[in-house]
Amino acid sequence: MKILYFVTSNKGKYIEAEEKLREIKNIKLEQKRIDYPEIQADTLEEVVEYGIEYLKKKLKKPFILEDAGLFIEHLNGFPGVYSAYVFKTIGCKGILSLLDDMEERNAYFKSVIGFYDPRTNEKKIFKGISKGEISFEMRGTQGFGYDPIFIPEGESRTFGEMETKEKNRYSHRGKSFEKLASFFKKLKIENFKV
Amino acid sequence: MKILYFVTSNKGKYIEAEEKLREIKNIKLEQKRIDYPEIQADTLEEVVEYGIEYLKKKLKKPFILEDAGLFIEHLNGFPGVYSAYVFKTIGCKGILSLLDDMEERNAYFKSVIGFYDPRTNEKKIFKGISKGEISFEMRGTQGFGYDPIFIPEGESRTFGEMETKEKNRYSHRGKSFEKLASFFKKLKIENFKV
Numbered sequence: 001m002k003i004l005y006f007v008t009s010n011k012g013k014y015i016e017a018e019e020k021l022r023e024i025k026n027i028k029l030e031q032k033r034i035d036y037p038e039i040q041a042d043t044l045e046e047v048v049e050y051g052i053e054y055l056k057k058k059l060k061k062p063f064i065l066e067d068a069g070l071f072i073e074h075l076n077g078f079p080g081v082y083s084a085y086v087f088k089t090i091g092c093k094g095i096l097s098l099l100d101d102m103e104e105r106n107a108y109f110k111s112v113i114g115f116y117d118p119r120t121n122e123k124k125i126f127k128g129i130s131k132g133e134i135s136f137e138m139r140g141t142q143g144f145g146y147d148p149i150f151i152p153e154g155e156s157r158t159f160g161e162m163e164t165k166e167k168n169r170y171s172h173r174g175k176s177f178e179k180l181a182s183f184f185k186k187l188k189i190e191n192f193k194v
Numbered sequence: 195m196k197i198l199y200f201v202t203s204n205k206g207k208y209i210e211a212e213e214k215l216r217e218i219k220n221i222k223l224e225q226k227r228i229d230y231p232e233i234q235a236d237t238l239e240e241v242v243e244y245g246i247e248y249l250k251k252k253l254k255k256p257f258i259l260e261d262a263g264l265f266i267e268h269l270n271g272f273p274g275v276y277s278a279y280v281f282k283t284i285g286c287k288g289i290l291s292l293l294d295d296m297e298e299r300n301a302y303f304k305s306v307i308g309f310y311d312p313r314t315n316e317k318k319i320f321k322g323i324s325k326g327e328i329s330f331e332m333r334g335t336q337g338f339g340y341d342p343i344f345i346p347e348g349e350s351r352t353f354g355e356m357e358t359k360e361k362n363r364y365s366h367r368g369k370s371f372e373k374l375a376s377f378f379k380k381l382k383i384e385n386f387k388v
Contacts (some may be wrong), residue, residue: 037244038234040279050231078283082276085234089272090292097291098284 005032005063007055012144013066013173020177024184032063041081044069045125048114052123055116062117064180068173070146072134073106074099083146092138092149105133109150109172113180124183128175143167199226199257201249206338207260207367214371218378226257238263238275239319242308246317249310256311258374262367264340266328267300268293277340286332286343299327303344303366307374318377322369337361 004027006014014031021029039050044067051065069083075098079086086094099105108131115124132152140148140160148160152170159167168174198221200208208225215223233244238261245259263277269292273280280288293299302325309318326346334342334354342354346364353361362368 037231040232040234040241040276047234075288076283078280078288080279080283082234082279085274085276086272089270089274094269094272094292097294098288100291 001028002026003028003030003061005030005059005061007032007034007036007051007059007063007065009033009035016168016173017064017066017177020174020181021184024181027184032059034058036065038067044081044110044112045127047081048112048125052114052116056118060118062115062119064113064115066111066113066173066176068109068111070150071108071110072099074102074104087145092146095134095146095149096137099134101136105135107132107134107150109146111172111176113176115180115183126176126179126183128172128177128179130170130172130175132170195222196220197222197224197255199224199253199255201226201228201230201245201253201257201259203227203229210362210367211258211260211371214368214375215378218375221378226253228252230259232261235275238304238306239321241275242306242319246308246310250312254312256309256313258307258309260305260307260367260370262303262305264344265302265304266293268296268298281339286340289328289340289343290331293328295330299329301326301328301344303340305366305370307370309374309377320370320373320377322366322371322373324364324366324369326364 006017006029008014008031018029021027036051036054038047041047047067048065055063055065069080071077071080072095108129111128113126115126130152132150135149135151135158138148139158142162142164143159148158150159151157152159200211200223202208202225205225212223215221230245230248232241235241241261242259249257249259263274265271265274266289302323305322307320309320324346326344329343329345329352332342332354333352336356336358337353342352344353345351346353
């Protein structure tokens with residue numbers, strides 16, 4: 001059984017990932033709590049790349065890390081890379097004030113996973129996007145973060161009004177982890193030395 | 195003449211600092227354009243400390259770096275450390291929407307300077323704060339960034355309505371650089387080896 005570290009302090013993210021990777025034989029996902037600097041950047045990709053560069057000197061086993069954000073078109077991509085901070089300070093209410101009664105409410109959630117294997121120096125980036133729009137008011141109490149104001153494409157309900165399982169069909173993080181899983185399936189397991 | 199690097203890509207900041215330090219004998223401020231990672235953090239101090247740790251391995255001469263932000267009380271300190279990004283995306287208009295017609299509009303600008311001398315390993319942090327409040331609409335065309343919506347304490351005009359020289363009397367950056375200047379004045383110049 002090969003170990004793959006998921007560097008995150010977020011237990012919820014770990015559980016979500018663990019479920020997605022459970023079907024991959026010979027890989028055991030392990031949550032690794034080690035701090036790494038998240039830089040101020042325009043893209044999630046830059047944040048993830050910097051994290052990999054920092055962690056590759058510290059970890060001896062293959063690892064993944066993940067960053068995600070909500071990008072609102074009319075607000076030039078705000079809150080984007082800083083979604084967590086913006087949620088903590090102005091929250092869903094703040095986002096609704098900023099959009100006021102604006103008709104143009106397109107937005108997407110994006111998740112970026114970085115994978116690095118210190119034995120082979122292999123680095124991979126996997127992305128998942130969930131398109132949709134921002135609702136006119138908060139709806140639903142499920143999920144977390146911006147879930148009560150995000151309506152995925154083809155739906156009328158917000159993520160906050162859906163069961164986790166249903167939400168995960170549309171979810172950006174679900175999609176990026178599916179790509180990671182496909183990558184492992186294709187990978188010859190004997191090359192994945194740990 | 196000893197050289198002190200100011201690590202910044204912002205020419206305006208450099209000119210402001212150079213004026214403040216001109217009176218210090220034996221020190222010549224030099225703008226140094228070298229990228230350093232700005233981390234996502236709750237405080238400007240953390241951003242500056244991380245910058246110093248990164249740069250101290252790369253620079254052989256004493257250096258300073260500076261970070262600043264606008265902190266709005268009612269918005270839990272937003273936009274804070276991310277002021278530049280928030281300005282770029284939602285701007286002054288966004289801040290006004292977020293505050294709506296709220297009476298409680300207290301805010302402050304803060305500047306944090308980090309100084310490091312690789313010869314002595316001396317590290318110093320200098321802070322400057324300018325208290326005030328957010329106006330109800332944008333006023334004035336001078337200055338930059340959030341100047342048109344910030345009214346310093348004891349004034350009725352915004353920074354955007356003031357000449358640079360007048361603004362600098364209240365300015366957070368003016369204050370932090372004055373502290374840096376006092377530090378150099380007290381420092382025995384023979385100990386400031388470069």
